Structure formats: structure tokens, C-alpha cells
Amino acid sequence: MIVVTGATGTVGSRVVAELRERGAAVRALVRGVEPREGWDAGVEQVVADFADPASLDAALAGADAVYLLVAVHPQMAAHEHNVIDAAVRGGRRPHIVLHTAAGVEQRPDGVRFLTAHAEGYRHLVASGLPWTLLAPNxxxxxxxxxxxxxxxxxxxxxxxxxxxxxxDARDVAAAAVQVLTTDGHRGAVYTLxxxxxxxxxxxxxxxxxxxxxxxxxxxxxxxxxxxxxxxxxxxxxxxxxxxxxxxxxxxxxxxAVSTDVEKLTGRPAxxxxxxxxxxxxxxxxxxxx
Ligand SMILES: NC(=O)c1ccc[n+]([C@@H]2O[C@H](COP(=O)([O-])OP(=O)(O)OC[C@H]3O[C@@H](n4cnc5c(N)ncnc54)[C@H](OP(=O)(O)O)[C@@H]3O)[C@@H](O)[C@H]2O)c1
Known part of the structure; x- marks a missing residue:
């Protein structure tokens, strides 16, 4: 079971659709259940909120992998922490694929979105869970x-x-799907x-x-x-x-230009x-x- 957060957004909605095209069992974390364009009936929708740890425990139950994408928000680092902590509490050690942003590894001073993602990344590594980092531009x-x-x-x-x-956000989604459905990505950082x-x-x-x-x-x-x-x-x-x-x-x-999209998806960005x-x-x- 792959749990996708940020599932209704620009990248997450495509990740859900493409995972289903590959036949994966997908649970989409949503804030309200409704029909979604491009999703088939096999998508399990579960209502949860990044700010509500109990809802995250239920959403992550039984997860083998989690696509962790949080929205831009003053609490975005805490939101990443909350999902990681719920995954730890679940005890199954799911593979966490953390969606951040290019520049996160540089931890530049004074770029709050990157600072928040760097904090989430630090927390993920410290959690001991298997992880992969995606850093799209x-x-x-x-x-x-x-x-x-x-x-x-x-x-x-x-x-x-x-x-x-x-x-292109569609290339980010395709790269994410590859990481979520194939082996060999643990501990890797991909700049997209x-x-x-x-x-x-x-x-x-x-x-x-x-x-x-x-x-x-x-x-x-x-x-x-x-x-x-x-x-x-x-x-x-x-x-x-x-x-x-x-x-x-x-x-x-x-x-900087990276070739990681092509390496992951097999076609040029x-x-x-x-x-x-x-x-x-x-x-x-x-x-x-
Ligand atoms: N835009 C860029 O150019 C860019 C580039 C690199 C990296 N990034 C990173 O990509 C991420 C944004 O990706 P995106 O553009 O695909 O996102 P998006 O379209 O803004 O969608 C955000 C998603 O998060 C969900 N969400 C918001 N608040 C939530 C909460 N409290 N609990 C649960 N779910 C919540 C939204 O659900 P609802 O439908 O319920 O609102 C939606 O599914 C950010 O982390 C950003 O730093 C963005």
C-alpha cells in the first residue's frame, strides 16, 4: 500500500493517477472525499490533516511507502514531522519519499521554504526510516x-x-512514481x-x-x-x-541542470x-x- 499526501495538488494528483496506472494499491490522503478527475475507483481516499496526528496514524496504517508532500504553509516543517512521526509510530517502517525543493541540501539562509524542507529532511534521516529525497526545481x-x-x-x-x-510538474510526478514502485532508491537524493x-x-x-x-x-x-x-x-x-x-x-x-528525471523515467525531461x-x-x- 502506497500512501500519497498532498494528493489533490499539482504533483500529488498525478502521482496517484500514475500509480494506479501501474496497478499499485494507493491510498490518497485528502481533506474531503469526492470524485477526482483522473483517479479510478481503486483509489482509497482517507480524510486526514497534517496538523492532526491521530488522523495521520489512521491514514498511514499498513503503509509500505509514503509519498510525503506538504503544502507551503507556516507550519510546513511541523507537518512533515507529523507525518514522519506517525510513520514511526505505525511500526512498519514504510519507505518515506520526501518531496522537498531544489536547494534544500544547500540549506540557504533566509529562504523559509527551503529551511522548512531542510528541517523535515533532517527529521526524516534522524527517524531511522528508509527514505529517498526528491528536490524538484x-x-x-x-x-x-x-x-x-x-x-x-x-x-x-x-x-x-x-x-x-x-x-515540468508532470516529470516530477513520473520520477516520484518510479521511486515509489522500483527498488534501489533508499538513501538517494534526486534533483529534478x-x-x-x-x-x-x-x-x-x-x-x-x-x-x-x-x-x-x-x-x-x-x-x-x-x-x-x-x-x-x-x-x-x-x-x-x-x-x-x-x-x-x-x-x-x-x-544547475540535473539529469535525474531522465535517469529515473527513461525519457528526457x-x-x-x-x-x-x-x-x-x-x-x-x-x-x-
Ligand atoms: N510550486 C513549485 O514551483 C515548487 C517547486 C519545488 C518544490 N515545491 C514544493 O512542492 C510542494 C507543493 O506541491 P504542489 O504544488 O503539488 O502542492 P499544491 O498543488 O499546493 O497542493 C497542496 C496539497 O496539500 C494538501 N494540503 C494542504 N494543507 C493540508 C493539510 N493541513 N493537511 C493535509 N493536506 C493538506 C492540499 O489538499 P487540499 O486539496 O485539501 O487543499 C493539496 O493536496 C511544497 O512542499 C513546495 O515547497 C514546489
Missing amino acids: GFYQNFLGMAAAMRAGRLAVPGGAGAVSYV TGPDSLTHAEVAARFGAAAGAAVSYDAVEPGDALAQMLGAGWDAWRAGGMVELYGFYAVGDAG RSLAGFAAEYAAVLRGGPGN
Whole structure:
């Protein structure tokens, strides 16, 4: 039995669907049971919350492996701890595949999302459970949330001039499924990136080329980006974390390209240009795909 947390999200929903395609027994940790697109009837949905240890004990009962993905949240390190501790209490020593983020091993000062994941990673290693670490870079899918601005010709983020090896969340899910369903991954750290290291000017150019209209990069100052996010209703912790993460990107610390996606899945990581072409209709203002 493989338990998937974060199961309704960008990566987790695909992990669940692909595990079922491989015939695995899957339990999805959810906060409300309902039909989910792409999941077959064989997916067991169990209601639990990262903040409720008793619910996690029930959700993890009988697990052989756990895909541990928590949402970005002020308590995200505690949430990772809670799942790991429930796995320890269960006594079956499941394999924990911890989904973190690229840069986690560098433990950079002042990047709260990475600090939280590093704390979860430390706790996992100390738990004595078998583990694998996945460290994906930023997802191409994040840019879909910026489609309206790109339709107006502008990609505005506080990414400076640094290059980032962004990755397709579908490749992250496929790599995760491989780790969850095959042997030989215990104690391994996989850095999941796309095939290219791109500045945000290059990212903008690729989306523009796919849409058939110029998109230019506007390197927003961090303070202005923070004010814009707060003005758009983001909570302060998350907005502050995004500015820190873009600062990490701006100095080039997220630019390294890894071949781990191809090593795990057997096929090259998807390119941003290909992703942009797939979503060209969204960029042009159509219904998308
Ligand atoms: N976005 C990126 O570019 C990027 C890149 C690298 C790493 N990461 C890491 O990836 C993770 C986010 O992945 P994602 O984008 O796939 O997530 P996501 O789409 O934001 O989904 C979050 C998932 O967590 C669940 N969840 C939230 N709070 C919960 C709680 N208290 N108890 C139980 N479940 C809860 C959500 O369930 P509901 O449906 O009930 O809300 C949902 O299934 C983060 O750890 C982030 O640091 C992100």
C-alpha cells in the first residue's frame, strides 16, 4: 500500500493517477472525499490533516511507502514531522519519499521554504526510516498563473538576471512514481530539473514565441513584488517566502541542470519551449488544454 499526501495538488494528483496506472494499491490522503478527475475507483481516499496526528496514524496504517508532500504553509516543517512521526509510530517502517525543493541540501539562509524542507529532511534521516529525497526545481506550471500578464506582454517577477532550471510538474510526478514502485532508491537524493537553465528573459521569450506575441521580462524589485502580492491578498508568510525564493533564483543558485528525471523515467525531461507550445491557447486567451 502506497500512501500519497498532498494528493489533490499539482504533483500529488498525478502521482496517484500514475500509480494506479501501474496497478499499485494507493491510498490518497485528502481533506474531503469526492470524485477526482483522473483517479479510478481503486483509489482509497482517507480524510486526514497534517496538523492532526491521530488522523495521520489512521491514514498511514499498513503503509509500505509514503509519498510525503506538504503544502507551503507556516507550519510546513511541523507537518512533515507529523507525518514522519506517525510513520514511526505505525511500526512498519514504510519507505518515506520526501518531496522537498531544489536547494534544500544547500540549506540557504533566509529562504523559509527551503529551511522548512531542510528541517523535515533532517527529521526524516534522524527517524531511522528508509527514505529517498526528491528536490524538484520550480514548476513550469507556476507560469500558467501569470498567463493574463503574459497576454499583456509582460512576465513580471523578482528573479533578477539569474537562470533557473525549471521543471515540468508532470516529470516530477513520473520520477516520484518510479521511486515509489522500483527498488534501489533508499538513501538517494534526486534533483529534478528541466533540460535547460533559463533566465526569466529567456522564459518570457519562450512563452512569447509559443503565443506568437512578444512577452518581455520585467525584473521587479523585491519590495515591489512583495507589495503586489500582499495587495493581491497573499498571506504575508507565503508572499515573503516567494520573494526569498526569487532572491535565491536571482543569484543563480537554482540554475544547475540535473539529469535525474531522465535517469529515473527513461525519457528526457520536458522543455519549457515544449510546455509553452502545449499551453499556447492559454497564453493567447483561449480555453487551453
Ligand atoms: N510550486 C513549485 O514551483 C515548487 C517547486 C519545488 C518544490 N515545491 C514544493 O512542492 C510542494 C507543493 O506541491 P504542489 O504544488 O503539488 O502542492 P499544491 O498543488 O499546493 O497542493 C497542496 C496539497 O496539500 C494538501 N494540503 C494542504 N494543507 C493540508 C493539510 N493541513 N493537511 C493535509 N493536506 C493538506 C492540499 O489538499 P487540499 O486539496 O485539501 O487543499 C493539496 O493536496 C511544497 O512542499 C513546495 O515547497 C514546489
